[in-house]
Amino acid sequence: MNSIIFMGTPDFSVPVLKGLVEEGYDIKAVVTQPDKKVGRKQKITKTPAKVAAEELNLPVYQPVKLSGSEELNELIDMHADFIVTAAYGQFLPTKFLNSVKIAAVNVHGSLLPKYRGGAPIQYSLINGDKQTGVTIMEMVKKMDAGDMYAQKAIDIEPEDTAGSIFEKLSYIGRDLLLETLPKIVDGTATKTPQDESKVVFSPNITKAQERITTEMTAEEANNLLRGLNPDPGAYMMVNGKRLKVWKAEVADDSTDLEAGCVVDNKKRFAISFANGTVLNLLELQPSGKKKMPVKNFLNGQASKFTVGEKIVED
Template sequence: MTSDSLRIIFAGTPEFAVHSLTALLETRHEVVAVYSQPDRPAGRGRKLAPTPVKALALEHGIPVHQPVSLRNEEAQQVLASHNADLMVVVAYGLLLPQVVLDTPRLGCINVHGSLLPRWRGAAPIQRAIWQGDKETGVTIMQMEAGLDTGPMLLKTRLDIAADETSQTLHDKLAAQGGEALKQAVDALAKGTLTPEVQEDALANYAEKLSKAEAEIDWSKDAAFIDRCIRAFNPWPVSWTTLDGQTLRIWQAEPEANASDLAPGTVISIDKSGLRIACGQGSLCIKNLQLPGKKALSVVDILNSGKNLFVAGETQLGS
């Protein structure tokens, strides 16, 4: 290690955090321990599976800790025993008490998937699409006791494409976050970062998504429904009903064409898509999932001969 190399504890759990851990492993700094959520059952066999971050850490021979909580004194002593200069937190999933925030010499920093203070909280990537934001990015933040309220150390920006889903945006920001983290850690080691206090008046809370929220309200305008579909892809997936059964909508495009039909009524169906009347404009569904079936394009549904939709008659949301 060089004189400005840092001893780092990394705390993260899902795939989003893997990019940041990978980026740190490419630097001169030493990752001395990794913290991740406890293993949970996965797959059809419901066998315990390591988190993506844990799997990467084990590949590199890094000690892994998976406490249920960091609020007990024993867990805090173990963390302190690593004598870290810095703790990097990326989608970890556990709250860090003040004693943990104060343990590393340089404190704890977080890789946050939005341009703070715009979206604080659990679902900033999804809420940016849902709200119709034109850009987002990554903020490297010094952590404090409040929810994503700490001083900002470094920001990167990214335009949100018109067809962006939460999955595609997640992947872009995960990669961008890794690169931003490398810059921030190097600058912290040299003492060249200037913290910027967040303006609380500009903050919004990015509330967790729910399956109930993903139900489509066809009385809304088509542009909003399209944003919901993209924001809720890949989870919880926007849905509606047909004769009491659930249809999941994976991909669609808003259209300005007005219709005299009631919202939720099928306007037409052809190889270009399934058009549904909305409160304002119409929505052209490209990919959907019938009950008990896999997701299919509208073209494939038509080719299968199992078309359930009749123009001017079929009503969704019923």
């Protein structure tokens, strides 16, 4: 079976790696991002790809920066048949891409050429797309710009979050990759160039993008929090304090209140947004506390809020 250098970091990459192993491919190395400190206690945590690789007794490489590293030279000298990447998180030097015998292939979580970049799944939700998917593509020096071998689309359901889409696409990506690699080997795979006129970029999410603002409609606010769930999460500033919103729903009713006001705090916790739209908050996390259902939040906060009062800062 063909040899592969696998490169991936988050949970998205794990089904792909395990699928390659189960199919019998010779995994020469697993390259992933360095361990990092996570959470309030700053506990050193292995990447999901590293955990999977260790379970499978595969050699792991974790260069801080691949380009110019000793690890890069070792990987180049392996002259594997394929490089396969699935959300690795670093650019790959051209000399590394050129070191493989057959092809360097990427499992990308979008329907290219839409959403090139590091956050395609997040942007598909934030922008309210009806579909997303996976593209198996040839890797080139330019980011996510290579020719496409295969694509598969799925519908985005109303309850989907970035977390649920990541999980769905990881398995779809695995299966599509395993269908595609043999075709690349025997020469039956066809490559389709991307239409440059339809390119859309999805750069990494910034801190500023995490904030829900009153300029948004309820639907836009809901799309944002779905797109940023489970990481890093979206928040609004309520009476000077950060309030993370993990789950909400767009209400059926509308309001004449200005955006950012309490519409209801009895049977629900409803906030007005742009164009008279209303968002029902369902799961919240006040600063310094754990996630909680809105009912628990209101039990301790209801007396502080008055219907008609503006509590969300612009």
